[in-house]
Amino acid sequence: MAARTIAPPSSQNEALPMITTLAFSAFVAFSCGWIGMRAVREHRDALAERRGLLDDAAKLLRNARIAFGPDQFPVLVGEISDGRRAKIELIADTMVTRRLPQLWLRVTLSETRECMRPTIGALARPTGAEYYSLVHDMPEWMSPPETDASLLMRGDGRATAWQIERGSALFKSLFADPRVKEAVITARGTRIIRQAAQGEPGAHKVLRQVRFPLTSIPTELVGLAIAEAGALSALLVDDDIVAPVYEAA
Template sequence: MPLAAAGLLLAIPAAVALVHAWRREQRRARAWRAELFADALDLIEGPALRQDGLDYPVLRGRWQGLAVELKPIADTVAMRKLPSLWLQVTLTAPTGASGIADVLLRPLGVEYWSPASDLPVSVPTPASLPETAQIRLDHEGAASLLPLVAAHAALLARPATKELLITPKGVRLVVQLAEAERGSYLLFREARFAIRRIERAALEEMLVATARILEDVRRAMAGRNDGYRPTLDAAA
């Protein structure tokens, strides 16, 4: 048998073994990610999970009577920085807001999942907010939302907080769940996140913080005359 043919016969089993190993690893990774919300599903009424391919599952349902979406994002775009696993906590309900206000913390210019780059109006960062906060609006009239944003400065100053979005349709809070393991990323450029399940108490805290902002906006935009003012401890 020619050497070339013999070499091919030896290579085929090795290639098949590699394919099987790759598929096994893909199944393992998908199963690992599928468990992200396993410890907190009872927080959500009528929970519906959707997982596409190797993506993290998106959880939708209702919480405290509000429509909620919990969407993890494995962000591997930023250069010279370990990938991050973000969680978008979105509560959907009419807020009464006349526009859109977005606060993006520590922007890198590659936050493809954020609407910030599509908002045309940029405003100076109030002294009460972290210096790294970038504030953008859909129009100048939306500046009426800035006092409400400033009222939650304590929440925005937390290292894990990445974004706060207020719109007429609801409120979104984006927080960091984990950073990729340094070793596997530096050696193989593979974004592995050590977190397997979100702790129930941690997720509940995120939901409560988002709901408090939503309630602040709704009450303020309703023009109540009961002396209500959003306070710095509203998101504590």
Template sequence: MSELMSALFAGAIALAVVLHLAWLARSSRDRARASLAADAASIRAVIPDATDVSDGTAGVATWAGSWNGERVQVRTIVDTLVTRKLPTRWLSVTITEPVAVPGTFDMMMRPGSPTTFSNFDHLEHLLPKASAFPDQAVLRTNRKGATFPQDVIAAHAGIFAEGRAKELLITPKGVRIVWLLAQADRARYGVFRQAAFGEARLDPALIEDLLTAASSLRHAINQRERQAA
């Protein structure tokens, strides 16, 4: 093969590679747009006035609206921290209404490595745990000596028995539940380092269940405070 033919052949291969990479990038963007549209549709099936209020943070999409007369926030988070074996996709559901607690109460299930969705590791004080809480739960707060109605909280934490609920955060500004949606496809991540989550989609019924759990807990805490006043 002449040098000219060799150069032409090498150029053709290089062009094919460039075009293939461009196609992959375009396909990835198309999938991301389709996934975002599907998520928005699922959220608006439960929260009709949900508005995309994302701030541009990579891997994070946030919607805010109202549900049953309460302000709420729904967020999806792709956690790609190198301390994790596989990227993970989380669903965060928050009732953003006042709660009668003296500080931050944070319950994390099986804490082992840092997360991108929580400040749990930065809370300085461990809380003694009532026996009604799950064995693998760890409780922390930002206020030493603060007391929380643990009996009320534990009575409304049944959703954590399913194994996919990761965090329960209660502050004076609201109640949040974080749920494991999916882990990345191991083969694709191992070869291409792509955080692909297959057909994992937001389920409106799951969003409704998490909102109901968070709202019921908030009302129970506030009712206890009114009774004690």
């Protein structure tokens, strides 16, 4: 019986797996390059968009001036109707990993003179990662008013019982709005921090970018924050209290 002869595989069949591997590698490299280029382009576009976020809000202030931080978020400074200085800032908060990035609107209203009043403030939903917060630096803990959200209330230890009661009542009203993050009263001014926007889920989860779905901060939101800072300023009348060391500005 004649032995069967097995023909060797053709060179064409041997090349197919190699060609497939090379094609797949080229596709992966192209896809990664395209994603990288897109991420860089979108990041540049996002930085450019940030610069105009407070252009409309500038119309609310006299002698308004806009500068830009290293992250290209604008900083607006001007005067309200009574001549007091208002500083409006935007803070991108990415410190809490299991939450979408937050864009905070921070409004600081400076007094024309240093007031003889204590420092007192409240922070909603504290995590300890609020690097922008003044409340974390205040030494004395206080019992906060009951609100739907957890509230941290602290001061410099100089407030009277009457002032604490007044502050608690206003904080309870302010923090009924879940978009309010922090409210502070100091001798030199007041501050309110509100949520302006929340990051886009796709950009954050896929590309790890911080993008917010807005091209301008609504003037209504800025006006509301300025009014709330004014309400904080009018809350505590002058008293025979040594001026605290914490500043709102």
